[in-house]
Amino acid sequence: MRQPIGQPMSQPVENPTADPAPHPTPHAHSTPETQAAEPTAPDLTATDLPTPDLTGAALARTPPADLHRLLATRLGGAARAWLDQALEEAATHPGIHGPISVWELRLAEAGRRCGPEHADVARVLILHAARAGTDAVSRVYFQGTAAERRAVLHALPHLVAGPDALPLVEDALRTNDTRLVAAAVGPYAARYLAPHHWRHAVLKCLFTGVPVDEVAELDRRAHADAELARMLADYAAERTAAGRPVPEDLHRVLTLTDPTATPPAPAAEHDPGPRGTDGKES
Amino acid sequence: MRIFDPHIHMTSRTTDDYEAMHAAGVRAVVEPSFWLGQPRTSPASFFDYFDSLLGWEPFRAAQYGIAHHCTLALNPKEANDPRCAPVLDELPRYLVKDQVVAVGEIGYDSMTPAEDTALAAQLQLAADHGLPALVHTPHRDKLAGLRRTLDVVSESALAPDRVLVDHLNETTVKEAKDSGCWLGFSVYPDTKMDEERVITILREYGPEQVLVNSAADWGKSDPLKTRGVGDLMLAEGFSDDEVDRVLWRNPVAFYGLSGRLDLDLDLDVTATGATHEGNSVLRGGA
Numbered sequence: 001m002r003q004p005i006g007q008p009m010s011q012p013v014e015n016p017t018a019d020p021a022p023h024p025t026p027h028a029h030s031t032p033e034t035q036a037a038e039p040t041a042p043d044l045t046a047t048d049l050p051t052p053d054l055t056g057a058a059l060a061r062t063p064p065a066d067l068h069r070l071l072a073t074r075l076g077g078a079a080r081a082w083l084d085q086a087l088e089e090a091a092t093h094p095g096i097h098g099p100i101s102v103w104e105l106r107l108a109e110a111g112r113r114c115g116p117e118h119a120d121v122a123r124v125l126i127l128h129a130a131r132a133g134t135d136a137v138s139r140v141y142f143q144g145t146a147a148e149r150r151a152v153l154h155a156l157p158h159l160v161a162g163p164d165a166l167p168l169v170e171d172a173l174r175t176n177d178t179r180l181v182a183a184a185v186g187p188y189a190a191r192y193l194a195p196h197h198w199r200h201a202v203l204k205c206l207f208t209g210v211p212v213d214e215v216a217e218l219d220r221r222a223h224a225d226a227e228l229a230r231m232l233a234d235y236a237a238e239r240t241a242a243g244r245p246v247p248e249d250l251h252r253v254l255t256l257t258d259p260t261a262t263p264p265a266p267a268a269e270h271d272p273g274p275r276g277t278d279g280k281e282s
Numbered sequence: 283m284r285i286f287d288p289h290i291h292m293t294s295r296t297t298d299d300y301e302a303m304h305a306a307g308v309r310a311v312v313e314p315s316f317w318l319g320q321p322r323t324s325p326a327s328f329f330d331y332f333d334s335l336l337g338w339e340p341f342r343a344a345q346y347g348i349a350h351h352c353t354l355a356l357n358p359k360e361a362n363d364p365r366c367a368p369v370l371d372e373l374p375r376y377l378v379k380d381q382v383v384a385v386g387e388i389g390y391d392s393m394t395p396a397e398d399t400a401l402a403a404q405l406q407l408a409a410d411h412g413l414p415a416l417v418h419t420p421h422r423d424k425l426a427g428l429r430r431t432l433d434v435v436s437e438s439a440l441a442p443d444r445v446l447v448d449h450l451n452e453t454t455v456k457e458a459k460d461s462g463c464w465l466g467f468s469v470y471p472d473t474k475m476d477e478e479r480v481i482t483i484l485r486e487y488g489p490e491q492v493l494v495n496s497a498a499d500w501g502k503s504d505p506l507k508t509r510g511v512g513d514l515m516l517a518e519g520f521s522d523d524e525v526d527r528v529l530w531r532n533p534v535a536f537y538g539l540s541g542r543l544d545l546d547l548d549l550d551v552t553a554t555g556a557t558h559e560g561n562s563v564l565r566g567g568a
Contacts, residue, residue, distance in 0.1 A: 100375045111380035112542045119380070145379050146337035177341045 054121040057214055059154035060186040064128040071121050075114060082113045083122055090129035096136055103130040104140055107148060116147075123151030127159060134164040141168045146177055153183035163192040173201050181205065182214040190217035199228045202253060203235060212249045224259035232257070283525060285508050286310040288533035289416070289448060289466065289495035292339055292350070293331075299498075299505045300346035306509040310349040310545055312537055313339060314387040314416050317359045319500050328356070328369045332376050340381060349545050351537065353386035353416045361400035362392070370403055377411040383540040384408070386416025387448070390427045393420065401434050409439035414539045416466075417447050419454060428454040432461045446493065446536055451475055455483055459491075464536050468497035469507035477507070477514045484515070489528050493536060 052070050059067065068087075072080055090103035100108075107126050111119035127137065137159060141152040153172055156165050165188065172184035185201050193201065198221060205212050212218055222228055232254045236246045255261055285308045292300070292313050303311075313335055315328075322328060335352040343350035354376050356369045376382065385408040390397050401417075408415040417435070420427035428447065435445050447458045448466030451474070458465055467483065468474045480494060498505040512525045537543050 099372075100378070104375075105378055108375075108378040109380065111544070116380075116544050116546065143375060145333075145381060146341060147380065149337070175338075177338060179341070 054118070056120075056154075056182065057186055057216065059120055059124050059151075060157045060188070060216070064125055064158055067121050068125055071114075071118060071125070075118065079114045079118070083125070086110075086113075086122075086126055087129040090126050091131075094130040094132070094136075096139060101130075104143075107140060107144075107151075110151075111147060119147060120151045120154060123148060124155040124158070127152065127155040132159055134160055137165055138168060141171075146180060150179055150183040153180065153188070154186060156188035157186065157191070160188070166192055169193060170197060173197070173204060176208065178208050178210050181208055182210045185210070185215045187216040190215075190221060195225070195227070199225070199231055202228065203231055206232075206235065206247050206250050206253075209247075212253055218253065219256055222253055222256035223261075225257050229254060229257035283307040283509065283512050283529065284309050285512065285529045286312075286533040287495055287498075287505070287508050288312050288446075288493045288537065289314055289468065289497050290505060291316060291497070291499035292343060293334065294500040295498060295505060297342070297346070300343065300348060303505050304346045304348055306506050307512075308348060308505075308508065310351075310533075311343065312351050312353060312383060312416075312533070314353040314384075315355055316357045316387050316418075316499070321363065322360060323363075323365055325366060325369045325372060328366065329372065336376075336379055336381055351381050351383045351543065353384040354382055355385050355388045355404050356400055357387055358389050358391035358397050358400065358418060358420075362394055362396045367396070367400070370400065370407075373404070373407055374411070377407060377413060380542055380544070382413065383537040383542050384414045384416045384446070385411070386446075387418040388415060389418035389431055389448075390420045391418075393423065393427055393430060398434070401431075402438065405435065405438035405440050405445075408444070412541065414444040414446065414536060415440055417445055417463075419447055419449050421449070424451070425453050425457075428457060432457065432463070435461070435463065444539055448495070449474060449497070452479065452483070455487060459487055464491045464493060464532075466493045466495060468495050469511055470497065471502055471504055471507075477510045480511050481514055481518050481520075484520070484524075484528070489524050489532070491532065491536075492528055493532050494528055 054062075054067060054070055054074070062070075071083070075083060086103070086106035089106065093102055095101065096104075103126055106113075107123050110122040110126065114122040127140070130136065132140070132155070137152050137156065141149050144152065149168075149172065152168065156168070159165075169184045169189050169192075172180040175181065181201075181204060185205065189198065189201065202212065202215060202218075202222070204210075205215060215221075232250055236250055236254075239246045283306075285303075285306065287303070287308055287310070290311050290313060292311060315331060315335060318331070332354055335354065339352075340350040354373065356366065356373070360366045373385075377385065385404050388401050388404045390401065405415055407413075417431055419431055428450075431447060435442060435447075442462035443464070446464040446466050447454075447461075449468050450458050450465055451467075455465060465487075467480050469477060469480060474497070484492065494508055494511045496503060496505050496507040498507070504510075508529060512529050515525045515528070516522070534543065534545070
């Protein structure tokens with residue numbers, strides 16, 4: 001939930017839904033006459049999705065075609081036109097060209113064109129339309145703002161089939177920005193992150209207060225992981241020795257490590273309760 | 283009292299400062315890129331700094347309920363070092379970022395030919411990217427520096443009403459105002475301006491296009507000086523509306539010229555220390 005913290009005087013904060021026309025931008029080599037290839041994905045209407053969430057982990061789990069359809073219903077006319085053109089450009093001119101490719105420019109400006117609350121999903125769609133591979137996602141990640149990096153992390157499962165993009169995930173897991181840490185533990189990490197790194201990622205979530213609901217395939221990867229169980233127990237002992245509360249999520253993950261445990265309730269029904277965290281990890 | 287500090291170097295400040303600023307009413311800051319005290323020796327050092335202003339620092343600010351934007355540039359002092367000048371070639375890929383609300387700090391330090399070149403080139407970059415410019419005026423030989431600055435601005439593609447000339451004082455305010463530029467005053471414990479002198483200038487020149495900042499950095503400075511000016515304005519008979527104009531609406535209007543000012547905050551990140559309420563929510567919105 002976003003909260004306005006001050007009323008702008010006139011219209012300094014760009015309102016994408018009220019924007020009469022796309023702004024002229026530098027380095028824009030738009031080709032409105034070219035047609036984008038339609039994303040291929042199963043047909044799925046918005047009503048088929050129980051929770052049409054367009055943020056966070058849903059970006060990694062929802063097929064891009066569905067993300068596009070859902071986003072289109074939420075954007076104003078000018079923002080939707082901008083997005084459609086950006087996706088066309090990305091599909092027509094993918095790859096890395098010069099100091100900044102046109103789709104990279106669109107990636108950078110997605111927040112002010114679509115509104116900050118829609119920037120992540122717009123960026124995932126642009127990356128997908130540009131068919132960004134390991135080289136391209138690495139470049140835009142390492143040249144990106146924190147918001148762009150987060151979108152790249154969410155897009156990885158849609159874009160990179162093997163483990164080649166793991167350095168991005170590992171970079172994000174080294175940060176203390178909880179938004180990046182949360183984005184890093186999605187389906188791509190679940191698929192490819194090596195056990196040692198993955199266990200530290202789980203522990204880092206507990207340290208920094210990122211809900212373990214963000215950790216994709218937590219049940220599968222935690223199941224019968226004795227080393228993770230040892231690390232969690234040690235962490236709990238350390239917290240207890242310090243007279244500090246043990247995060248509720250820790251017990252939940254610890255339960256999952258039990259090789260005889262029955263599958264837990266779906267994450268959506270789980271109430272993590274109050275979390276005691278360090279709020280800092282240096 | 284809501285406060286927008288339009289020039290503060292939070293990278294050099296602590297979380298205690300963020301906490302005190304929020305308690306004093308600061309809800310938004312702009313952090314201009316500048317000299318770090320220790321000279322840089324390569325462009326890569328700038329890029330890590332720019333990345334921090336677009337990554338870690340806004341996250342830190344958000345944890346204390348403060349919206350953070352930045353201005354990026356090759357600063358005047360380091361424009362003189364040929365090892366750093368290639369930063370100019372990489373600036374375009376940074377100036378397209380959502381959180382960049384101006385080109386800055388640019389301007390003069392020692393008024394050298396290299397500074398001439400960097401200032402003119404970066405005013406052009408501002409015009410090319412639809413951004414206003416934050417222009418530092420020199421501390422030494424200040425009036426001559428202001429005049430030369432205004433000359434370069436008038437020869438540039440950027441209109442004066444898209445330029446904020448900063449660190450003004452009694453000797454430079456009149457010519458700066460006559461130029462049509464926005465007027466910045468940095469309030470310091472000992473140097474630059476103090477609260478009383480700002481009040482005197484506000485009485486003489488009015489609040490139009492006037493911005494007050496703390497310019498707090500790694501030197502002796504105070505991130506609560508903006509609040510000090512607001513308090514003294516009220517004590518001296520200025521209205522709440524005039525205080526709000528100087529400390530909030532003027533900076534919002536100036537940096538709003540970029541079309542990129544976003545004064546909403548992620549509440550989930552602002553919940554200090556502990557929780558992100560639910561997930562996806564890390565980003566907020568829908």
